[in-house]
Amino acid sequence: QVQLVESGGGLVQAGDSLRLSCAVSGRTFSSFSMGWFRQAPGKEREFVAAITWNDGRTDYADSVKGRVTVSRDNAKDTVYLQMNSLKPEDTAVYYCAASSSITVRLWSWEYSYWGQGTQVTVSS
Numbered sequence: 637q638v639q640l641v642e643s644g645g646g647l648v649q650a651g652d653s654l655r656l657s658c659a660v661s662g663r664t665f666s667s668f669s670m671g672w673f674r675q676a677p678g679k680e681r682e683f684v685a686a687i688t689w690n691d692g693r694t695d696y697a698d699s700v701k702g703r704v705t706v707s708r709d710n711a712k713d714t715v716y717l718q719m720n721s722l723k724p725e726d727t728a729v730y731y732c733a734a735s736s737s738i739t740v741r742l743w744s745w746e747y748s749y750w751g752q753g754t755q756v757t758v759s760s
Contacts, residue, residue, distance in 0.1 A: 637662045637663070638660065638661070638662045638663050638734050638748075638749040639660070639661045639662045639749075640658055640659070640660055640732045640733070640734060640749055640750065640751035641658070641659045641751055641752070642656060642657065642658050642730065642731065642732045642751040642752065642753060642754040643656070643657050643658075643659070643754060644656040644657050644754060645730060645754030645755045645756045646755075646756070646757070647757045647759065648722055648756075648757070648758055648759070649722075649758070649759050649760075650722060650723055650724055650758055650759065650760050651721060651722065652722050652758070653718070653719060653720045653721075653722065654718075654719050654722065654756060655716055655717065655718045655719070656672070656716065656717040656719070656730055656732075656754060656756070657714055657715070657716055658670070658672075658714060658715040658716070658717075658732030658751060659712075659713065659714050660713045660714065660715065660732075660734065661713060666689055666690050667689070667690065667736065667737070667738050668688075668689045668734050668735060668736060668737070668738075669686055669687070669688050669689070669734070669735040669737045669738070669739060669740055669741045670686065670687050670688075670689065670706075670708065670715045670732065670733070670734055670735075671683065671684075671685070671686040671732070671733045671734075671735065671741060671742075671744075671747055672684040672685045672686070672706060672715075672717045672730060672731070672732060672733075673730070673731045673733060673744055673747075674726075674728035674729065674730045674731065674756075675728055675729050675731070675753075676725075676727060676728040676729075679728075681731070681744050682697065683697050683742050683743070683744070684696070684697050684700055684704065684717070684730070685697065685700065685704055685705075685706035685717060686706065686740045686741060686742065687706045687707065687708055687715065687740070688738060688739065688740055689708060689710070690738060692707075692708065693739070693740055694706050694740065695740045695742060699725075700719070700726075703719065703720050703721045703722075704717060704718065704719050704720070705717075705718040706718075715732060717730070719756075722756075722758045723758060724758045724759065724760045725758075726756060726758050727756060727757050727758050728755075728756060729753040729754065729755050729756075730753060730754050730755075730756050731750055731751055731753045732750070732751040733747035733749060733750045733751070734747060734748065734749040735747045735748060735749075736748060
């Protein structure tokens with residue numbers, strides 16, 4: 637079983653930065669793909685970014701490309717989402733997820749394990 641615990645969310649102003657963390661435990665992750673998704677009120681969960689544990693390949697949603705960086709620290713079993721130049725439309729609950737795949741996965745149904753989510757609110 638894999639456990640994911642997100643942290644780092646909060647209330648910020650437009651233009652500010654936040655770094656979300658996802659602590660992973662329970663299994664070895666060398667063959668996992670890790671993803672970040674978000675869900676705003678009244679909207680469907682959407683892909684934000686993903687990274688592979690083994691070689692660090694990444695992919696990003698067009699809406700965050702250039703403002704967001706996903707990374708992982710293998711020694712700490714932690715995945716990060718650095719978000720810069722935040723906009724009010726970035727307001728959502730952000731979820732960390734794990735997929736048993738060595739390649740980047742973009743769809744929520746491809747992920748088997750999910751964290752509880754962390755709220756990010758960006759005021760204008």
